[in-house]
Every structure is written in structure tokens, then in C-alpha cells.
Amino acid sequence: MKPRAQAARGSGPTAAWDLRGARRNRTIQRVKGIRIKVGWDGALYVDGGRLAEAGFKTFVERAKEEGAALVVYREGVGMDPSSEQRASIERLKETGLELLHPVDAPPEWGPLQSFELEMTPSRFRLSAERGKDMLFAYAPQPGEKPLAYVFKGVGDSALQNLDLLISANRVVESKPHEPDRAFGEETLEKRGLHVRFSYGPRRVWQSFYEDDSAPRHVENLYLGCRSLGLHVVKTAADAGELPS
16 A cells, blocks of 8 residues: 655654543653553453452552552553453552653663554554654455545654553564464465564564454554554644645
8 A cells, every 4th residue: 555645743642541440640650550451341450461360459458559540551551441440440449549641751771762563464463663754554345445544744743652652552472373484485475463663673472364354452462553543633623734
């Protein structure tokens, strides 16, 4: 799909996903923040592992002793939360601990350098690279005209949002799936999902999922990318930066 439009510099993405319970706080680095992630099924994750029900009370007591706030990530950010997630976030609020939005937290793994997610063949692609551009290509429905946009000079801004999606959906914590087949000459012709991103030369994560075999949290990464891309397109269109 060839790019059919370009957006002006400065029209890049913004982190517009609501945690519905956590608040924005640009002084987040002034307090100790404990990252906690809410899975689609409502499960809670801390330090890469699932927080057992038996350990919840101890976790809350420790956080209070340390005067910590909870930096809350939600799987499926960019979409409405599941009923299980709503219940878990309410439970976190009832602890009395302050809940903070992860938008203002430093990156978990350092600055994201590059990102690409593609659904093959020729169904979806979002890619961005630090200091460069963002590409968003999307075929809404079979038979509809494909669209592709290049957003000039917004790679860094895009990567900030993509880093949030990676953390919220617990991608780095999961084991890569068939990494040697990701973006391969053969697999790019197959129906599948390819993901690759880099936090530097020594931290590259990539996976390939054939057909519809991607686990829920990786599927939610794709859905978040789609939501982000469509949000950027709408923002640019509302500003008169896309052709009619």
C-alpha cells in the first residue's frame, strides 16, 4: 500500500487512553512508584509475575509502609476496559493507595528505538523509528480502498505511545514466539501477525504468529496500534492536514 498522504510536522500522536481510575501526575518521579499491571481477565501483575490472591494484602501493606503509589497499566489500553478490569481497578482504589497514570512514568526498558507490527498479507502495518517517521497502513474491510499514511518527523512521539502499549500489554515479559520466522520472506506471504521492536542492540523482541494464533495480550497490542493509528489520522484530518 503506497502512502497517500503526509501530515505536517508536529501532528504526531498523543497518549489518549483512559485508565478510568488512575490520575495524571507529572510529579510522579517525586514519589516511589510501584508498577502494577491489570490483565484483560482482571489478574494483577507485579515485577513480571502474577500477584497471587494470597499475596495481595501483603503487597498493599508493603506499598503503604514504603509510602509508594501504584503506577497502573491496563492491558488493552486504547479500548474500553473489561468488566474484570473495572473490578480490579476498583479494588486497587479501595486500598487507599494513590493510583498514577503510566503516561508520566519513565520507560520500563529504556527509550524505545524502533517498532513495527504487521498483519500479513497487506492487511495492516504500523512502524516508527526514533528520529524518523511513522507509517500507518490499514485496510478497514475487504473490498474497501486501503489507506496508508506517512506522518513526517513524529517517530519519537509515536514511540512514546507504543512503549506504553508494550508495557501495558506485558509483551516484553512474554516469551517470543517463533522469532526466526518474524518478517521472513516466506512468512510475509502467509496470513499472520509479525511484531518486532528494539530498546537497543541488546534488547530486541520479535515474534511471528500464524493465522489467528496470537495470544490475547498480543492481539490487544495490535488493537491498541490500530486505535493509535486511527486516532492520529483523525487528529490530522480534523486539523485539515489530510486531503478530502
